[in-house]
Amino acid sequence: MTPRRALLAALLLVLAASARAAPPALPACDQAEPVPWRALAPGVWVWDAANHEVSAVNGGHVAPTSLVVDGGEALVIDPGPGLQHGLRVRASIACRFQAAVVGVVNTHAHAENVLANAAFADRPIAANAGTREAMVARCPDCLASLTERAGEQAMTGTTIVWPQRVLSEGELLAVGRLQLQVLGTERGHTASDLVLWLPQQQVLWVGGLAYEGRLPELAQGSVLQWLQALDRLQQRRPRWVVGSRVGDARMLEATRRYLQALHDRVLAAMDAGRHAGELQSVQMDEWAGWSGFRSRQGFNTQRAWRELEPVWMDRGPAPSGSLEQVGR
Numbered sequence: 672m673t674p675r676r677a678l679l680a681a682l683l684l685v686l687a688a689s690a691r692a693a694p695p696a697l698p699a700c701d702q703a704e705p706v707p708w709r710a711l712a713p714g715v716w717v718w719d720a721a722n723h724e725v726s727a728v729n730g731g732h733v734a735p736t737s738l739v740v741d742g743g744e745a746l747v748i749d750p751g752p753g754l755q756h757g758l759r760v761r762a763s764i765a766c767r768f769q770a771a772v773v774g775v776v777n778t779h780a781h782a783e784n785v786l787a788n789a790a791f792a793d794r795p796i797a798a799n800a801g802t803r804e805a806m807v808a809r810c811p812d813c814l815a816s817l818t819e820r821a822g823e824q825a826m827t828g829t830t831i832v833w834p835q836r837v838l839s840e841g842e843l844l845a846v847g848r849l850q851l852q853v854l855g856t857e858r859g860h861t862a863s864d865l866v867l868w869l870p871q872q873q874v875l876w877v878g879g880l881a882y883e884g885r886l887p888e889l890a891q892g893s894v895l896q897w898l899q900a901l902d903r904l905q906q907r908r909p910r911w912v913v914g915s916r917v918g919d920a921r922m923l924e925a926t927r928r929y930l931q932a933l934h935d936r937v938l939a940a941m942d943a944g945r946h947a948g949e950l951q952s953v954q955m956d957e958w959a960g961w962s963g964f965r966s967r968q969g970f971n972t973q974r975a976w977r978e979l980e981p982v983w984m985d986r987g988p989a990p991s992g993s994l995e996q997v998g999r
């Protein structure tokens with residue numbers, strides 16, 4: 672971060688902190704637009720998102736927003752892309768569930784997950800330390816970028832509100848009688864991916880670590896660490912997985928198949944003497960039907976190539992016969 676940008680970020684932090692008092696004005700319950708919540712498990716509600724790239728059609732709602740509700744208390748996990756979305760969630764918590772918001776959790780620092788913090792500026796907003804740092808560094812740009820892609824209307828009034836509470840591994844988040852466990856930080860989809868576990872209902876929140884039908888976004892992540900993270904997540908045998916969409920453990924497997932193929936085919940291309948200027952030699956066509964493939968596959972291959980090149984150099988010559996595996 673440049674000194675000027677660091678100063679700007681510090682100033683924004685002060686402004687955000689001083690703005691954190693007033694609750695937002697909410698519509699009367701008979702005027703509020705309802706949220707199509709889906710009951711996932713007792714006490715767990717999800718607002719499913721479009722399984723597509725951000726556009727003006729979906730207004731940036733491309734990651735699910737979820738609620739844990741019990742005993743008149745509600746915890747919001749990944750509140751969504753902007754103020755309007757967040758206000759709709761907040762009004763629904765008050766009107767439909769008659770619950771008080773005890774907190775908001777940001778799983779990772781992607782704009783479509785965190786910018787609806789703007790509707791909860793008077794409530795405790797929590798994230799792990801890496802997510803907070805990434806938001807301070809990137810959110811001024813990510814607000815502009817999301818507004819450009821989702822449209823000004825969807826993003827009306829959205830300001831950046833940073834998490835002010837840092838979560839640590841092993842911490843418990845109580846919501847009525849339910850207790851979520853903070854499982855710690857993975858580094859696959861971004862440099863800081865929070866994982867939450869609700870043992871009573873076997874629900875696992877993994878932020879952007881699980882995809883299906885939409886191309887995993889690797890741009891700020893690591894293919895090797897993502898595969899290791901999936902090992903740990905699968906060992907937990909969740910009944911439900913809330914990731915870039917809502918599903919079950921098969922989403923973890925679908926994500927692994929894609930990342931493992933990317934990993935293996937990039938190494939095979941290196942074995943075959945290809946270089947970084949020949950990214951198209953890594954064929955991933957089985958995933959061509961997944962949303963975002965055309966815009967993102969090249970970046971994913973590039974990222975994996977950069978990460979795996981030193982691994983390949985350290986590994987020494989390929990075992991004989993591996994040349995045939997290129998593009999398999």
Ligand SMILES: [Zn+2]
Nearest residue numbers: 779781860879
């Ligand atoms: Zn993400």
